[in-house]
């Protein structure tokens with residue numbers, strides 16, 4: 001089943017062309033890795049898929065099951081792109097609770113379970129501004145998964161994680177795939193891509209090139 005379809009998408013910023021007439025189909029239940037050098041447009045592509053920015057030309061179609069009725073907002077998407085907006089002077093749990101209050105789908109206990117799952121202590125009163133980089137990354141990951149979203153858009157979600165946390169996160173993502181979830185991710189660590197991804201998409205010369213992932 002097609003979840004996301006990009007058709008003839010072009011995007012430029014102030015004359016800098018990032019995507020030139022690209023097409024891409026994302027199928028349910030697979031893990032896709034998006035690779036390309038710094039500044040090649042990975043985060044921009046994810047933002048376009050989430051509807052945060054519009055393409056200059058072409059269309060991005062999200063399957064209706066994954067959109068809220070009457071809107072383009074893909075409510076079934078759990079997203080980490082760039083640095084998420086946190087409130088620094090409250091705890092991690094309080095931050096997630098505020099996020100959860102938007103859709104009101106998850107109870108406190110589920111939020112706490114999610115925090116434990118990613119390796120955070122939900123009961124610590126520690127303020128988020130005092131979190132380490134890796135802890136902030138885990139909090140972002142918790143936010144992306146806490147509502148049991150069907151599609152995960154994870155932009156560099158492995159950054160700053162320690163070795164055990166990387167292994168834990170990889171296991172979690174593979175188990176989500178088993179459940180039929182769909183994952184799009186970027187990582188500058190080729191090992192993440194090789195271990196996790198069924199399909200690898202490389203940005204080359206403003207085009208998307210599909211590579212076969214043979215693993216190393």
Ligand SMILES: Nc1ncnc2c1ncn2[C@@H]1O[C@H](COP(=O)(O)OP(=O)(O)OP(=O)(O)O)[C@@H](O)[C@H]1O
Nearest residue numbers: 013014016018036037038039040041042043044045
């Ligand atoms: N809102 C914006 N306005 C103007 N230029 C932008 C905007 N967003 C991104 N860009 C530019 O688009 C290019 C691609 O940025 P993007 O963040 O997608 O790169 P990336 O592939 O994610 O890089 P990295 O590997 O460093 O994360 C960059 O040159 C960036 O400066």
Ligand SMILES: [Mg+2]
Nearest residue numbers: 042043044155
């Ligand atoms: Mg980026």
